[in-house]
Amino acid sequence: MSEAASAQVTLANSTALLPSLGPLLHEWLPRQRWFAGKGRSITAFSLVSATEILPVDRADDDRAPGLLHLLVRVHQPTMPAQPPVDCYQLLLGVRSAPPQHLAPALIGRVPDGPLAGLTVYEGLHDPHLAALLLERLRTPGRLGAVCFDRGPEPIPQDLPPRVLDTEQSNSSLVYGNSYILKIFRRVFPGTNPDLELPLALSREGCGRVPAPVAWFEAATPERLTLGVLQPFLPGAQDGWQLALRALATGHDFLAEAHALGRATAEVHTALAAALPTPVLRRSQTDELAAAMVERLEAAAHAVPELVPYVPGLRTAFDAVAALGHRGRSWAAQRVHGDLHLGQTLRGADGFWSLIDFEGEPARPLPERRSPQPPVRDVAGMLRSFDYAARSHRPWKPEWAARCRDAYCDGYAEAAGADPRAEPELLRAHETDKAVYEVLYEARHRPDWLPVPMAAIHRLASGTVR
Numbered sequence: 001m002s003e004a005a006s007a008q009v010t011l012a013n014s015t016a017l018l019p020s021l022g023p024l025l026h027e028w029l030p031r032q033r034w035f036a037g038k039g040r041s042i043t044a045f046s047l048v049s050a051t052e053i054l055p056v057d058r059a060d061d062d063r064a065p066g067l068l069h070l071l072v073r074v075h076q077p078t079m080p081a082q083p084p085v086d087c088y089q090l091l092l093g094v095r096s097a098p099p100q101h102l103a104p105a106l107i108g109r110v111p112d113g114p115l116a117g118l119t120v121y122e123g124l125h126d127p128h129l130a131a132l133l134l135e136r137l138r139t140p141g142r143l144g145a146v147c148f149d150r151g152p153e154p155i156p157q158d159l160p161p162r163v164l165d166t167e168q169s170n171s172s173l174v175y176g177n178s179y180i181l182k183i184f185r186r187v188f189p190g191t192n193p194d195l196e197l198p199l200a201l202s203r204e205g206c207g208r209v210p211a212p213v214a215w216f217e218a219a220t221p222e223r224l225t226l227g228v229l230q231p232f233l234p235g236a237q238d239g240w241q242l243a244l245r246a247l248a249t250g251h252d253f254l255a256e257a258h259a260l261g262r263a264t265a266e267v268h269t270a271l272a273a274a275l276p277t278p279v280l281r282r283s284q285t286d287e288l289a290a291a292m293v294e295r296l297e298a299a300a301h302a303v304p305e306l307v308p309y310v311p312g313l314r315t316a317f318d319a320v321a322a323l324g325h326r327g328r329s330w331a332a333q334r335v336h337g338d339l340h341l342g343q344t345l346r347g348a349d350g351f352w353s354l355i356d357f358e359g360e361p362a363r364p365l366p367e368r369r370s371p372q373p374p375v376r377d378v379a380g381m382l383r384s385f386d387y388a389a390r391s392h393r394p395w396k397p398e399w400a401a402r403c404r405d406a407y408c409d410g411y412a413e414a415a416g417a418d419p420r421a422e423p424e425l426l427r428a429h430e431t432d433k434a435v436y437e438v439l440y441e442a443r444h445r446p447d448w449l450p451v452p453m454a455a456i457h458r459l460a461s462g463t464v465r
């Protein structure tokens with residue numbers, strides 16, 4: 001970005017900004033779907049960076065609104081297994097009198113400080129500002145703390161933006177049904193795997209994942225990935241909706257489950273070719289099992305319903321450690337990390353793609369980026385068939401069991417290795433996933449807690465299906 005553009009950044013050192021915005025954010029943040037700290041009180045905010053992507057100009061509201069990019073640390077009293085402070089990315093529109101169509105996006109009028117008298121709102125809902133973000137991505141460079149970058153492919157101009165209206169952990173804008181820009185909300189030091197892995201897969205020639213065409217990062221001392229622009233798959237339907245429809249209409253989902261198994265295996269093969277593939281020997285297997293035990297204990301601390309099952313669930317992790325002690329080793333590699341039916345998209349032509357390589361949002365980034373046995377993703381999908389079958393009345397366990405087999409068959413055909421051939425490893429990963437789900441549901445969707453709890457009941461008794 002030109003020096004002139006950098007010079008527009010006038011609020012970056014403003015210590016007065018957060019004291020005046022704080023009360024508004026305190027009220028607004030916990031109501032956002034993507035806010036991970038729900039249920040915990042916010043004790044303080046601190047500013048990591050403030051960048052005027054479009055200068056905040058209070059002189060004349062008929063001119064372009066301001067777009068203020070903030071990275072804000074939100075301090076909350078800790079709970080087990082949660083960091084005390086999370087960093088969030090905010091894109092605030094700033095106007096003296098926002099037009100009526102922006103009413104649902106309003107955050108509030110700032111009473112004092114550098115933005116005194118101006119109204120701030122969720123900037124992504126302002127088409128003018130959403131269009132500006134695409135323009136920044138088309139023309140790479142640095143603006144204050146934010147660096148925009150892109151691949152070699154040209155990106156067309158003036159594609160009309162719309163905010164994607166789905167339940168999400170982050171926020172997405174769709175441009176003219178051609179591209180989707182995912183804006184990460186809770187951000188972490190280091191490269192987000194949702195940029196790193198799709199880039200690696202595209203370099204490897206794997207067409208199962210939409211390849212990033214542009215991205216932006218924070219140039220704070222450690223790089224933070226802030227957003228990724230990828231091709232939008234128009235007319236695609238996600239695997240979760242398709243599975244529920246199949247259940248509702250009394251259809252099986254075997255051909256789809258099989259194709260999903262193949263797609264997963266192709267992605268794994270490409271990731272193994274692109275990135276390191278360490279072998280997990282005895283000590284690493286011990287670490288893998290110990291980490292699972294630790295997550296189980298933390299989850300049981302947070303969700304007391306788990307406590308009676310802890311000894312039974314632990315046997316799954318102990319079995320893997322015992323195999324390691326008897327000399328068994330396993331190949332590890334980078335994986336998706338949070339694979340479930342909702343992370344799969346079937347295009348209008350029937351071709352399956354995988355999306356959202358961020359990993360489990362609640363885990364620390366270094367852990368999400370560490371190589372793991374690929375069966376971790378297989379276990380995630382197997383759990384997802386169980387979720388689908390359980391969310392339908394009457395419960396159809398045999399529907400899930402058939403899907404699980406078809407998925408593993410498809411995987412084995414394309415990977416040359418059947419995940420069912422390692423039953424201890426598969427059970428340990430399914431157990432670990434179900435434990436994660438219990439914690440996830442307790443925090444985000446308590447009504448869904450019985451779904452993973454049913455699996456916990458089954459897995460604690462050593463039954464795999």
Ligand SMILES: Nc1ncnc2c1ncn2[C@@H]1O[C@H](COP(=O)(O)OP(=O)(O)O)[C@@H](O)[C@H]1O
Nearest residue numbers: 168169170171180210230231232233236355356
């Ligand atoms: N390339 C794409 N083409 C079409 N739709 C997409 C694409 N990527 C994501 N989506 C849609 O956006 C939703 C959210 O994307 P996702 O990456 O899962 O975000 P989050 O991490 O916020 O949950 C998906 O469920 C899917 O419906």
Ligand SMILES: O=P(O)(O)O[C@H]1O[C@H](CO)[C@@H](O[C@H]2O[C@H](CO)[C@@H](O)[C@H](O)[C@H]2O)[C@H](O)[C@H]1O
Nearest residue numbers: 168169338340341342360361383384387437440
């Ligand atoms: O927001 P993400 O998609 O990254 O993932 C989180 O939310 C998922 C729910 O939306 C959650 O998935 C769980 O519920 C799904 C049904 O809604 C089911 O298909 C999955 O198997 C189950 O794990 C996911 O765990 C969580 O990380």
